[in-house]
Amino acid sequence: MKTALYTTLTLAIASLAIGGCSNLERSRDLGNPQVQGKTLAMQVCSNCHSVDGNSINPNFPKLAGQQEDYLVAQLTYFRSHNRSDPEGSEYMWGIARKLTDEQIKGLATYFSQQKDAPNVTGDPALVAEGKALFENGNPKEEVAACAGCHGAQGMGNGTFPRLAGQHKDYMIKQLHILSQTDQRPAGAMMKPLVHGLTPSDMIAVTTYLQGISPQ
Ligand code: HEC
Numbered sequence: 001m002k003t004a005l006y007t008t009l010t011l012a013i014a015s016l017a018i019g020g021c022s023n024l025e026r027s028r029d030l031g032n033p034q035v036q037g038k039t040l041a042m043q044v045c046s047n048c049h050s051v052d053g054n055s056i057n058p059n060f061p062k063l064a065g066q067q068e069d070y071l072v073a074q075l076t077y078f079r080s081h082n083r084s085d086p087e088g089s090e091y092m093w094g095i096a097r098k099l100t101d102e103q104i105k106g107l108a109t110y111f112s113q114q115k116d117a118p119n120v121t122g123d124p125a126l127v128a129e130g131k132a133l134f135e136n137g138n139p140k141e142e143v144a145a146c147a148g149c150h151g152a153q154g155m156g157n158g159t160f161p162r163l164a165g166q167h168k169d170y171m172i173k174q175l176h177i178l179s180q181t182d183q184r185p186a187g188a189m190m191k192p193l194v195h196g197l198t199p200s201d202m203i204a205v206t207t208y209l210q211g212i213s214p215q
């Protein structure tokens with residue numbers, strides 16, 4: 001009798017342990033430090049940014065192939081409320097609130113390793129104009145070349161974000177935020193140079209960037 005009870009208990013505990021384990025692998029619990037970053041990426045972030053980071057809706061920035069250091073920095077800024085642009089705070093503060101440094105690293109590694117999906121290029125005249133601005137800046141307006149920080153093909157570098165393939169509407173929104181507010185302190189170096197961009201410069205440069213195909 002005693003042995004039977006013992007066996008039942010052992011089985012129950014074993015199945016709990018197994019259940020707990022597979023739940024961790026499918027968990028959406030943003031408050032559980034045991035859940036791996038990759039799991040959260042696939043179970044939670046995917047709802048808006050897509051499972052491979054190639055979001056369709058331009059309200060949600062693409063994360064596929066983004067610089068790992070940049071992703072770590074932004075998630076840390078959302079967690080500490082250092083980045084406070086309206087949609088960043090509305091959507092990302094709650095999500096980042098309890099992430100551990102290790103989960104942030106796992107999320108950043110996962111999305112930085114995803115492949116950027118092929119992109120459709122825009123109007124050729126606009127693309128040419130935007131490419132020239134990106135590569136050379138506009139000395140008359142004291143606009144430094146974007147490529148100097150964001151890389152020759154817009155692939156980014158460390159905490160300088162990748163812009164190649166990013167949604168145009170998202171980038172235009174961020175250019176306004178970076179030029180008119182202090183909601184992204186780490187982007188303070190962008191402020192003076194974005195001031196020199198006209199609205200049509202912004203459209204041209206982001207049309208070029210959105211259409212850069214994966215390499
Ligand atoms: C409910 C939708 C939603 C979910 C879920 C979500 N995000 Fe976001 N995320 C957004 C929005 C909207 C923005 C853009 C905010 C803005 O315009 O500043 C954003 C911005 C970001 C950025 C900044 C990108 C850049 O180019 O600067 C990163 C990084 C990010 N999210 C990572 C994540 C990760 C990692 C997860 C999962 C743990 C996640 N997001 C889950 C909606 C979401």
Ligand code: HEC
Pocket residue numbers: 061073133134143144145146147148149150159160161162163166171172174175184185186187188189190193197205
């Ligand atoms: C001196 C370096 C530097 C130059 C030059 C520069 N940027 Fe940036 N840019 C940054 C940094 C740093 C950030 C990230 C700010 C942050 O972490 O919040 C950024 C962010 C951005 C973003 C937001 C990306 C995102 O995913 O949220 C866009 C869009 C952008 N830059 C476009 C441009 C364009 C267009 C030019 C040229 C007209 C340019 N940048 C020139 C440093 C630079």
